[in-house]
Structure formats: structure tokens, C-alpha cells
Amino acid sequence: MIDQLLRFLTEGSALSYDDLARRLSISIPLLEMMLEDLSRLGYLRPVDTECGGHCAGCSIGSCSIKGPGRLWALTDKGARAAARLE
Secondary structure, eight states: OHHHHHHHHTSSSOEEHHHHHHHHTOOHHHHHHHHHHHHHTTSEEEEOOOOTTOGGGOSSOOEEEEETTEEEEEOHHHHHHHHHHO
16 A cells, blocks of 8 residues: 555645545545655655645645645655656
8 A cells, every 4th residue: 555655646746635545545544644654764755834735836846745734745765666666
């Protein structure tokens, strides 16, 4: 399931917690635990910003996941791991 999550994150669009949980057929609390695990392992990093989800005009440009109060982006390590999964 972690492999699927990493693959979804390389699709190039920002995904909401609801979208990801639905695509993985899991609960949002389980998704949050997976995201925290990926962060601890260095595959994701939290993005510290109050953007409000306006991705089209975003100066950061690399956010992958938007959730309640948090944005996440793949790290270089995460992108390399996802590329190996393809």
C-alpha cells in the first residue's frame, strides 16, 4: 500500500486526503499514519505554508498532498523510490 501511495504522489497533481484515502480504500486516520511514517523515513516532507490550496498560483510548485492544515511534498529520496516502483 505504501508503494501505491508513492506512485500516486508522482502523478504531478496535488491530491487531498479524501482523494488519497478513497483511491487506496483506507481511512483518513490510516492515511495520516502512513504519511507520518513516510516523513520519518525521509520520503516526504511537510511544507510549511498557509496557501489555502491555491495550487495553480503556487510559488512552491512541488506539493503533492493537501490535508487539514498540512501540505506534503516528496523529497528527492521519495521521488527516487517512486521511480524504482514503475
